[in-house]
Structures are given as C-alpha cells and as structure tokens.
Amino acid sequence: MKIVIRPSIPDDLVDxxxxxxxxxxxxxxxxxxxxxxxxxxxxxxxxxxxxxxTVVGAHVLHRPSKTIGKNGVIVVDRECRGHEIGTNLYIAALKVFKAEGRNKVTDSVIGRNPMMVSLLNFLGYTYEGCLRKHTVDGKDILLFAFFLDEYDIPENSAHVELEIPETEYMEEVVK
Ligand SMILES: CC(C)(COP(=O)(O)OP(=O)(O)OC[C@H]1O[C@@H](n2cnc3c(N)ncnc32)[C@H](O)[C@@H]1OP(=O)(O)O)[C@@H](O)C(=O)NCCC(=O)NCCS
Structure with a gap:
C-alpha cells in the first residue's frame, strides 16, 4: 500500500x-x-x-494564534484504517506548522478515544490536562500538545510519501 500525503485539491472534495x-x-x-x-x-x-x-484520509489544520497550530478533524476511510495513515497525516501537519515557524501544536481528544491517545503519545505529544464534563453531553476533553521547538518530528513511514510544498504563506506567518 503506497500512500501520498499532500494538500487537498478541489478534485478531492467528493472523496x-x-x-x-x-x-x-x-x-x-x-x-x-x-x-x-x-x-x-x-x-x-x-x-x-x-x-x-483515491483519497483515503483527510486532516484539517487550524491556527488559533500566530505561534500555535491546532489539529482539526481527521478521518481515515474505514477500509484503510490501521495502516498508519492517520499517524502520517499528523506527521505531515507537524511539518506544515514547523515550516510556518510555529512552536506548539495542540490537540484535544473528546471522550474516550484510546486510539487517538495512543497515536498522540506515539508521536511525542505531551498530556496537558483535562477539561472535565466539558461537552454538551458531559464528556471530558483531554488536552495534548507537541512542542516543535523541543522535539524532533518523527519520521514518516516508509510506505508514505509526504508532498508538502513550500508556500509564500509559510514565509509570511511567523518568520
Ligand atoms: C483515528 C483515525 C484517524 C486513525 O487512523 P488510522 O490510519 O487507522 O491510524 P493509524 O493506522 O495511524 O493507527 C494509529 C495506531 O497505530 C499506532 N501506531 C502508528 N504507527 C505506529 C508505529 N510505527 N509503531 C507503533 N505504533 C504505531 C498508534 O499509536 C495507534 O495505536 P493503536 O492501534 O495501538 O491504538 C481513524 O481511526 C478514524 O478515522 N477514526 C474515526 C474518526 C475519528 O475518531 N477521528 C479522530 C477525532 S477528530
């Protein structure tokens, strides 16, 4: 299974x-x-x-502040889960935020999602705390962060190629 991760294009929308x-x-x-x-x-x-x-997974990226990136929703096609696609989308996001000169990337895990917690731990995210009974239906939110100025981004898997272009936006943001 060879996977390429790149910025989404309009043709990807349907998938x-x-x-x-x-x-x-x-x-x-x-x-x-x-x-x-x-x-x-x-x-x-x-x-x-x-x-x-075919697009088999996608991951949304947010920027809550000049120095901080935030992982948004990530979903991998049901048929393709368990092949490190989610992990590598997260690695690609870290590379984008690093290229923009940001120093911290945050994530929040809603309720019990053991796979997300183990994925974040595997990548080197640090647990920052818990917002108890925080959602409208009373679920906890677990807060995690990856410090780009303290840790190296893990290598992507051998079966995954990252195609992250350098863009003008990256030059403008934090540098
Ligand atoms: C969460 C989700 C995106 C994960 O996608 P995926 O491609 O199946 O994830 P991966 O194959 O990268 O697997 C993650 C697991 O592999 C582990 N892993 C990945 N690479 C690894 C490696 N090289 N060595 C050891 N463990 C590894 C992760 O820690 C995690 O552990 P687990 O299987 O023991 O629980 C997918 O399950 C999904 O779409 N879920 C529904 C939507 C959702 O809940 N999104 C998250 C909230 S927005």
Whole structure:
C-alpha cells in the first residue's frame, strides 16, 4: 500500500465528504470547502492521504494564534484504517506548522478515544490536562500538545510519501 500525503485539491472534495460521512464528523462540507480554498492561497488547511488516485484520509489544520497550530478533524476511510495513515497525516501537519515557524501544536481528544491517545503519545505529544464534563453531553476533553521547538518530528513511514510544498504563506506567518 503506497500512500501520498499532500494538500487537498478541489478534485478531492467528493472523496473527503464521503469519508467524513463515515464518522460523526459528517456535517463538515462547508468547512472542507473553505479549507481547500485556503490551500489554493498557500495556507495549507486540509491534507489528503491518497492511494493511487483515491483519497483515503483527510486532516484539517487550524491556527488559533500566530505561534500555535491546532489539529482539526481527521478521518481515515474505514477500509484503510490501521495502516498508519492517520499517524502520517499528523506527521505531515507537524511539518506544515514547523515550516510556518510555529512552536506548539495542540490537540484535544473528546471522550474516550484510546486510539487517538495512543497515536498522540506515539508521536511525542505531551498530556496537558483535562477539561472535565466539558461537552454538551458531559464528556471530558483531554488536552495534548507537541512542542516543535523541543522535539524532533518523527519520521514518516516508509510506505508514505509526504508532498508538502513550500508556500509564500509559510514565509509570511511567523518568520
Ligand atoms: C483515528 C483515525 C484517524 C486513525 O487512523 P488510522 O490510519 O487507522 O491510524 P493509524 O493506522 O495511524 O493507527 C494509529 C495506531 O497505530 C499506532 N501506531 C502508528 N504507527 C505506529 C508505529 N510505527 N509503531 C507503533 N505504533 C504505531 C498508534 O499509536 C495507534 O495505536 P493503536 O492501534 O495501538 O491504538 C481513524 O481511526 C478514524 O478515522 N477514526 C474515526 C474518526 C475519528 O475518531 N477521528 C479522530 C477525532 S477528530
């Protein structure tokens, strides 16, 4: 299984909406469209993982402040889970935020999602605390962060190629 991770393009939209509809993040079409439009301007806001010409996973990127990046929704096609695609989308996001000169990337895990917790631990994210009974349905939110100025980004897997372009936006942001 050879996977290429790159910024999402308009042609990916149908696949991404289909994959998101397999999860509880099904009502995100507008967010996905906005993120793809931002990609066109060089502000990489959604990444696609592609197997041949099919998108099999996507990951949204946010910027809450000048120095901080934040992982948004990530979904991998049900048929393709367990092949480190999610892990490598996260590695690609760290590389984007690092290229922009940011020093911290945050993530929040809602409720019990042991796979996400083990994925973040594996990548070197630090646990920062818990917002107890924080969602409308009373779930906890676990806070994690990766400090780009303290830790090296893990290598991507051998079967995954990262195609992250240098963009003008990267030059403008923090540097
Ligand atoms: C969460 C999700 C994106 C993970 O995608 P995935 O491609 O299946 O994830 P990976 O194959 O990278 O697997 C992650 C697991 O492999 C581990 N892992 C990855 N690479 C590894 C390696 N080289 N060595 C050891 N462990 C590794 C991770 O720690 C994690 O551990 P687990 O299987 O023991 O729980 C996917 O399950 C999904 O789409 N879920 C539904 C939507 C969702 O919940 N999104 C998260 C909230 S936005």
């Amino acid at each position: 991404i909406v289909r994959i998101f509809s397999q999860s509880s993040y099904d009502k995100r079409e507008k967010e996905i469209r906005n993120a793809v439009n931002a990609n066109k301007r060089g502000k990489i806001s959604i990444l696609s993982a592609c197997m041949e010409s």
